[in-house]
Amino acid sequence: MQIEVESPGDEAHARLGERLMAFNIRERPRATWQKDAFTVILKDGSGKLRGGARGIVRMGALDLQTLWLDEELRGEGSGARIVRAVEDEGRRRGARAVLLYTYDFQARGFYERLGYSCFGSFDFPDGVTKFYMGRRL
Numbered sequence: 841m842q843i844e845v846e847s848p849g850d851e852a853h854a855r856l857g858e859r860l861m862a863f864n865i866r867e868r869p870r871a872t873w874q875k876d877a878f879t880v881i882l883k884d885g886s887g888k889l890r891g892g893a894r895g896i897v898r899m900g901a902l903d904l905q906t907l908w909l910d911e912e913l914r915g916e917g918s919g920a921r922i923v924r925a926v927e928d929e930g931r932r933r934g935a936r937a938v939l940l941y942t943y944d945f946q947a948r949g950f951y952e953r954l955g956y957s958c959f960g961s962f963d964f965p966d967g968v969t970k971f972y973m974g975r976r977l
Contacts, residue, residue: 871899876933880925882909882918891918895926902930902977904940907947919947923954931977939974948973 846852864873881892891909895902904926909919927938940956942948948958948971960972 872934873898878929878933880922880929882913882922891922893922893926895930897930897933897935900934900936902927902933902935902938904930904938907940919950920954923951927977935977937974937976939972941970941972944969944971 861873864871876897877894878896879892879894882890884890890913891907893907894905896905897903904923907919907922907926909922913919927935930938938956940951942951945968951973952958956973956975958971958973962970962972964970
């Protein structure tokens with residue numbers, strides 16, 4: 841036996857993922873392992889992308905990812921509208937809870953104002969803290 845290192849995206853990574861998924865399905869056959877992904881976007885009147893977020897529903901939970909909003913629109917409610925739209929679509933797709941992560945220099949307070957609670961954190965050696973947050977839908 842020998843250990844090798846490959847770059848992300850290599851064929852071995854895909855094979856590992858397939859084998860892990862086969863194990864997961866065997867161990868928890870009733871769980872909804874299939875990912876149901878979507879993106880909510882905010883455009884201005886000229887069609888320019890001004891913000892949005894990605895959602896992935898699996899196992900009855902919505903994973904809220906990649907929320908971004910133009911800086912000039914922050915603080916006026918557009919971010920909350922995007923989050924609520926992602927939650928609504930996640931709920932429509934069967935999610936009963938939502939989870940996300942944010943960093944200490946990003947939006948923890950924003951999410952707390954929307955009803956999210958921090959359930960864990962990780963302090964990176966480089967001085968950044970990652971917060972894991974969630975709430976029931």
